Amino acid sequence: MSKNLVIVESPAKAKTIEKFLGKDYKVMSSYGHIRDLKKRNISIDMQNLEPEYEVPTEKRKMVDDLKEQAEKAESVWLASDEDREGEAISWHLCEVLGLDEDKTNRIVFHEITKNAILEAIAHPRRLDMNLVNAQQARRVLDRLVGFKLSPVLWKKVKPSLSAGRVQSVAVRLIVEREREIEAFAHERYYRLNAVFKANDNGKEVEMKAELDTRFKMRAEAQDFLLRHEYADHTVENLVKKPLTRMPAPPFTTSTLQQEAARKLGLTVSQTMALAQRLYENGFITYMRTDSVNLSNFCKSACQETIKKLYGEKYSSQRDYKTHSKGAQEAHEAIRPTDMANQSIVATAQEKRLYELIWKRTLASQMANAEVEKTTITIKTSASSHLFTVSGETVTFDGFLKVYRESTDDDEVKGKDKSKTLPNLQIGDELLCKEMTSTERTAQPPARYSEASLVHKLEELGIGRPSTYAPTISTIQQRQYVQKGEKKADERSYIVETVKNGKLSYKTKHELVAGDKGKLLPTDVGIVVNDYLVENFPVILDYNFTANVEQEFDSIASGKAKWTAIISDFYKEFEPMVDAAITTHTVHKAGERVLGTDPASGKPVSVKIGRFGPVAQIGSADDEEKPRFAHIPSEKNLSTITLEETLDLFRLPRIIGEYEGQEVTIGTGRFGPYVLYDKKFTSLPKEFDPLTITLEEAMKVIEDKRKQEEQKHIKIFDGEDKIEILNGRYGPYIVYGGKNYRMPKNLHEKAAELTYEECMKIVNSAKKK
């Protein structure tokens, strides 16, 4: 039996540490928090500010195991992370396992190396109750905000909605960005470029320069072109400036999510799932971290690798400091556990993510890149305007040999960056080959992607590495925001050219503002946000988290009592909730009356209904029931017109008869459908339910019939009925109401399978 029990948060960490400590130590894991506020109800006694904690059922067995081992051990070492949450985990462990707080050892380390662990064991301390209380304040505040605001939404907007300190601000960012884009003035301007011929060491080369001024009017630009083509153009100035580029710091959770999105096209949660696998297999350090710090062990491994691969002069050991608000730095940065592994044996995606981490880590310890930037200024005899052209040449690549950080608008910028300019002298005469004016439109700010939203939240100090991915999922699950399908608009623009004294123009086309995969607010999201911002401005303030974090800090440093902070907050918060609940507005949040229905003379209105945005003719207190129609997601609750709304009531409609049966067109939960012979078929996107003809509808039905016929490959009827069906992913087996995957190599021969062969597949799947 082991004399010592060490408890850490993560099982993967426990395994590693046990190796370092030898047989006198048993290392177990708490799997994060072991106790939380009771799931239902607020579970905070507001009189005495007493939280009601419980061990959730799914953790009982694990906690019992811990308790058993703790009772057997001579001493227990609490080694949860060194931050607010970690300290609280240790305290809950004391409480639940019945440990004496004054005698139990609390140890911390920031890197998982033998030295760091032994050092920690040599310097145990006691629990820091101030830090624990700061966590209790955080937990209680979040529960109060979440469990008081959500029910207000159930009443005023729609059941099952949610609000919280983090998610509601995330939604606000997206709603406000969309408004900025709507309100953006797409101002036109004209950009002027000239193509000059120059003599580069006896060779004639061309060089494109841009004018230092942009014109608002096309006529101004035309006038400029005509007056300047034949002017004298001379190199006025030529400046060479050395620039230094520095590598980006090692990955944190947030920067990993952003780079993996830009470079590998992964969603935030895909990145985290892959990183988790890499961590569990021992390839990388912990993936939920806000620290940019690397252990000395890693830094010297980097030096060794860099010297071996690229030579001494590429190496430059450095330390990074975090700039993000509220960082707690309980772990290292995300890095490979062994820099000698340039690549690993794993799935293709895991490999790509690993290599990204390896490169970023290595680059962070490499020399700066040296760049020479040349700017040439060209004057003209026809006016005082100047043309400029600049180019960059890399004189020493340094870390760029390994890694270059990408930016959100990489496709747009960056193509001209590394161009080399001709060798010119001040005073050189240049000949103008042609001059163009290109029509441009000012670009609105970009919509948020998952990753850029994480970046913004981190900047505001809202949310933690462990919650970025879940928060992004929550606001999509609640249908406050949606991944956009806004197609790129095609826009035409004019390029006007003067050549040999003659003006000519071409109309060109480009695709703009294609926002596939970007986050767009839904009607529900907009209504909920506007309601919360109006009624709970304090909570929705972008600085709310930063402000309360300061209070938590004062609790952690012993300068304030957590119960006093929370009761002060509640004194301000409770009246806001009461006011919102008791204000009896006749309308629900976001409701709009659009006008009168000409047919019935009744009012037409739109609102968020129980199942989403809905249009209504008539009111609830009429004798007759009001009529309802679902508003499709392409229409906005805030902008839909009376005419568009009345159109929604033209469904369902009977469009004719086919083989003696009625054909009905309607729209339901899953969009427009055609109903025939008691069967529903979804209408493909190209059809408008209001204009579809009987012939078109019948073709849709016939297509569905054909598909149905192909669906059944084989049926073994009888007591143990087995079906082989054709699905989206190829053939599969249905048996006893369950689906079973068919091995790929059998797909071709699916129709020839025997009953016994099918049972074999079913049984082998069951064993697993």
Place this chain on the structure above:
DNA sequence: CAGTGAGCGAGCTTCCGCTTGACTT
């Protein structure tokens, strides 16, 4: 899984931050 939405009223929903499994055609 598809014509949902009155009113009546019971009973349900919900937060953030720490951790992984158990699920999958």
